[in-house]
Amino acid sequence: MERDFSKVRRIVVKVGSSLLTEKRRLNLKRMEGIVDQLASLQKEDKEIILVTSGAIACGMGRLGLKRLTTMPQKQAAAAIGQNLLMGIYEKLFKKRGCLVAQVLLTSEDIQNRERYLNARNTFLTLLDYKAIPIVNENDTVAVDEIKFGDNDTLSALVASKVEADLLIILTDTRGLYTSDPKRKEAKFIEEVSEVTPQLERMASGSGTLRGTGGMVTKLRAAKIARSSGIAMVIADGRVRDVVKRLLAGERLGTLFLPKERLKSRKRWIAFGLPLSGKIKVDEGAKEAVSKRGKSLLPSGILEVKGEFSIGDGVSIIDEENREFARGIASYSSSEIEKIKGKKTSQIEDVLGYKDYDEIIHRDNLVIL
Numbered sequence: 001m002e003r004d005f006s007k008v009r010r011i012v013v014k015v016g017s018s019l020l021t022e023k024r025r026l027n028l029k030r031m032e033g034i035v036d037q038l039a040s041l042q043k044e045d046k047e048i049i050l051v052t053s054g055a056i057a058c059g060m061g062r063l064g065l066k067r068l069t070t071m072p073q074k075q076a077a078a079a080i081g082q083n084l085l086m087g088i089y090e091k092l093f094k095k096r097g098c099l100v101a102q103v104l105l106t107s108e109d110i111q112n113r114e115r116y117l118n119a120r121n122t123f124l125t126l127l128d129y130k131a132i133p134i135v136n137e138n139d140t141v142a143v144d145e146i147k148f149g150d151n152d153t154l155s156a157l158v159a160s161k162v163e164a165d166l167l168i169i170l171t172d173t174r175g176l177y178t179s180d181p182k183r184k185e186a187k188f189i190e191e192v193s194e195v196t197p198q199l200e201r202m203a204s205g206s207g208t209l210r211g212t213g214g215m216v217t218k219l220r221a222a223k224i225a226r227s228s229g230i231a232m233v234i235a236d237g238r239v240r241d242v243v244k245r246l247l248a249g250e251r252l253g254t255l256f257l258p259k260e261r262l263k264s265r266k267r268w269i270a271f272g273l274p275l276s277g278k279i280k281v282d283e284g285a286k287e288a289v290s291k292r293g294k295s296l297l298p299s300g301i302l303e304v305k306g307e308f309s310i311g312d313g314v315s316i317i318d319e320e321n322r323e324f325a326r327g328i329a330s331y332s333s334s335e336i337e338k339i340k341g342k343k344t345s346q347i348e349d350v351l352g353y354k355d356y357d358e359i360i361h362r363d364n365l366v367i368l
Helices: 028-043 055-063 071-095 113-128 151-161 197-202 215-227 242-247 264-271 283-291 333-339 344-351
Strands: 010-015 047-052 099-105 131-137 166-171 231-236 254-256 275-281 301-305 313-317 323-328 365-367
Touching: 010 028, 010 151, 028 047, 028 071, 028 242, 047 071, 047 113, 047 151, 055 071, 071 099, 071 131, 099 113, 113 131, 113 151, 131 151, 151 166, 151 215, 151 264, 166 215, 166 242, 197 215, 215 231, 215 254, 215 264, 231 242, 264 323, 264 365, 275 283, 283 323, 283 365, 301 333, 333 344
Parallel strands: 010 047, 010 166, 047 131, 099 131, 166 231, 275 313
Antiparallel strands: 231 254, 275 301, 313 323, 323 365
């Protein structure tokens, strides 16, 4: 299909470490090229949010370290590198007449509904002020429990949060291939209408020397963006004026077509709510939930994994252990264990009470 981004206004651009750093030093020429494009687009009345990697690599360069082995080392490198990175961005954008703002996030800012909404309001206010938010994970305080893990996921969550029109992930490859692009048999994929299990299996999990993600994390980002009604493009950030040329309609990179946009609360359930357990269901329940818009009832439940309470987020998986939905549990894991496979009319007989007919009501359930 033709790529018409003429009506795109709010754009999230993610730049990876592999583009920004070389031998643990910032590639200033490439940074200038990216800043030039984004500043030019803002002057054309586009709203720009930049999600940037590179803080830890930059800090390693300043410290003269070749590898980091502990969390405190990574956090210290991030603290030093983030300051350097932001200082350079501020100088480059200011030279082009642009105001910038630093936004550092952890996954808690997405998982907690109140903080999620507060962060969204901050982003929208910054855009109203004609500022360009520059976003990174707050690596100086983040531990494994509150880390996004990669900036591909972060960029998709930010795009979803602000209801962007387009997410552009700039990397050091042309886009998505059927296999390792270094292989002769690898074929370039220009357009993706659905992120299938087969496509995920094809993607390599290995990233570059300086990045934390490969194509697997970019496909994860694509699933978030698509479910949020946002088109996403993976493109080679080394190509001259790649962002501007994309917006002009050039067929650069791999385009992921969006699905119908979920409502804000549903997006939070799908991608913000922390998951405390899993519920395995049979094929009948899967079809009812995913194709007929039904609530999840106890009769179709095969197995409960993990311990969770009423109101916790849970993943719904099929008989092959593939996740296809997420939702908010109306019963605890111990209660569901007792009533799994039972009819709704039997819940009170088994538990001695019945607060709900559904294990997860369809209003609290999202198909992925």
